[in-house]
Amino acid sequence: MPRLNDVGGQDGFGPVLEELDEPPFHADWEAHVMAMNRALIGRGIYNLDEFRDAVERTMSHQSSYYENWFRAIQTLLKERGVV
């Protein structure tokens, strides 16, 4: 069964909305989530493929991009007994 993230060709997601002059991050916490993830991968707490897998199995279309990242990071740290 395809995972939730496998959306190619599906209907029902509405129009594509383009934000003009969009900043790289919309809030400070988003930048922190991105940097935290790179740091944890850099330290070998988990690897990039494990992170992708965690995003795919824990994501929600109701959550924003970096909310999904944060949920994946929390899941991996919990599964590894880090926190």
Next chain:
Amino acid sequence: MSDDHDDSPIAARVRELEAILEEKGLLDPRELDQVLEAFAAKASPANGFRVVARAWTDDGFRARLLDDANDALPELGLSMGGGLQVQQLHVVENTEDVHNVIVCTLCSCYPLSLLGPSPTWYKSPAYRARVVSHPREVLEQFGLTLPESTKIEVWDANAESRYMVLPRRPGGTEDLTEAGLAALVTRNGLIGTAAV
């Protein structure tokens, strides 16, 4: 960077997790700043603009770029190895008959070092779902209407491969320098949701 949402519940939860990781010695606050600085310094669409301008002015470079982009990028001091892993870049060339557009249907794969941080719409389910089934309609939403005779090719990136579009050089630009040409290129032109 905006601090507008820092009183939001998720901002508090991110700070809380950071504090726990710091306490355990798994994260150094300075490390986060270093990661963000390196990201901002390396990930710039100006890199992609330079690649396109060189390809427009140097046929040999263009041929090498289309043949094996990873081999050609070092000629401009660039590489695909700046991130967490090396990815193979494929540059796809627009012609009179074919227009290319890139997507990552599974997540958000994108050549960050050449295009800069990716826009939210590129990562949205709406774009990822629709551009593969109705590319012409999606391009029209971006204001790009192509002749019916133009074939549209959609390239789906993945963990190992990234794509970048080589737009067509606009007419009347014969007298421009390489820097002048680079200034014409846009981020959406490199994605394929705009012409140049």
